[in-house]
């Protein structure tokens with residue numbers, strides 16, 4: 001097993017737009033394990049007005065799924081996180097010092113509106129770092145400001161970890177996202193890559209994104225983006 005770490009996925013059932021049942025969840029986890037992932041972070045959405053599963057319900061689902069997965073795929077380790085939308089709920093949680101982090105640690109995953117860049121985002125991320133936490137930006141390739149100007153990614157990447165979606169590297173889907181994701185990886189601006197799996201059918205595109213990294217940049221880059229850097233991020237370090 002390659003022992004990759006997946007920092008972004010939606011396999012916990014019944015919480016957001018990811019898995020609908022334990023059976024679907026299991027086939028997603030199995031697909032990721034077959035690609036070489038040994039450590040899977042479940043990151044259900046926390047998105048005000050859209051997906052607001054209470055955190056105690058998320059924890060309960062995670063515990064049940066962990067139990068079920070351990071029985072059939074004991075080699076896979078599950079960790080709990082969240083994909084936090086950059087909204088008032090996250091702002092309040094940050095103020096209280098309790099954003100939903102990976103595995104109760106110092107790093108947390110977030111996404112922003114694809115329409116409008118939050119004003120003074122870089123400063124906010126700087127303050128978060130100074131406060132001892134590491135923000136991890138999901139799919140930077142999706143945001144028009146980053147698509148237009150790689151310098152935006154460079155600025156954000158000095159304060160937060162940038163986590164591209166593997167499927168965006170695969171060559172299928174939105175052309176601008178593909179071009180941007182590949183550029184971020186080729187220019188060393190992306191710190192890590194992740195599955196962002198929502199459905200078992202996402203498997204082939206995720207595997208093909210992994211294969212693209214290996215073919216284009218070699219096995220060392222795969223190890224850096226899927227294993228070494230994600231492990232540093234989980235410790236709260238910006239790679």
Ligand SMILES: [Fe+2]
Nearest residue numbers: 008083138196
């Ligand atoms: Fe996601």
